[in-house]
Amino acid sequence: MTILFLLIAYLLGSIPSGLWIGQVFYKKNLRAYGSGNTGTTNTFRILGKKAGIIVFLLDFFKGTLAVLLPIWFGVTDVSPLIFGMMAVIGHTFPVFAQFKGGKAVATSAGMLFGYNPIYCIILLSIFAGCLYLTSMISFSSVVAAATAIVTVIILPQLGILLPKDWILLLVVLIVASIVIIRHxxxxxxxxxxxxxxxxxGLNLTKQKPLKK
Incomplete structure (x- = not known):
């Protein structure tokens, strides 16, 4: 059962929401536009707000579902975070899209939401605050990932919000590192x-992107 749900988690993560929605409903291949990425940010930019929101929710809940499915079916011999990490790996290297996937932000957040909603909401609040200040999804994603690394080390030692769990530490370090490296x-x-x-937002860093 454990191996089956690990495979299911990877396949869930591998669903290329942005790529398929672009091809089916908009007749556009996201890889040919903008950054060429198939994740939420490029979907917003190329296909618009509606498509972007849908892709974000689909990618987010891929991570959540990967964490919760084994719990619902009583598979408890492996931490649910391992299944969530498999979804993140699937999203980053999807079998359904030639192993070329997104940057794992939404799916990673969804994984944490399935494990600890409060912790996820705190990180999303930090993401939203950075986004307002900088107008950059990339910068906000990297800051949220870096914050996850710092807090998963410190908070358990203080007995706040997170338990002392080496699997939690390892998974968050791996997933956050994937997010940072992909950016x-x-x-x-x-x-x-x-x-x-x-x-x-305020674009406090005064970015001046190249016009396309």
Whole structure:
């Protein structure tokens, strides 16, 4: 049963929501537009708000469902976070999309929501605050991931919100690292002040993206 649900979690994560929605409903291949990424950000930019919201929710709840399904079926010999991590890996390297996936932000958040909703909401609040200040989804994602790394180390030691659990520590370190590494090109553009922006927020870092 454990192996079956690990496979299910990976396959759930592998569903390329943005790619399929773009191809079926908009007749567009997201890989040919914008950043070429198939995740939420590029979906918003190329297909619009409605498609972006739908893709975010689908990608988010892939992670949540991967965590909760084994619990619902009584598979408790492995931490639910392991199943969630498999969904994140599936999203990043999807078998249904030539192993070229998104940057794992929404699915990682969904995984944490399934495990500890309060912790997830705190990280999402930090993401939203950074997004308002900088107008950059990439920067906000990296800050939220870095915050997850710091808090998963500190909070359990203080006995606040998170338990002392080496699997929790390991999974969060791996998933947050994936998010940060997948944003390495964005980080370079931020340094050059050329990162893409959303039409909301203060853009405090004064990014001036190249016009396309």
């Amino acid at each position: 390495r090109d964005n980080i370079q553009r931020i340094k050059r002040k050329k990162e893409n922006l959303i039409p909301w």
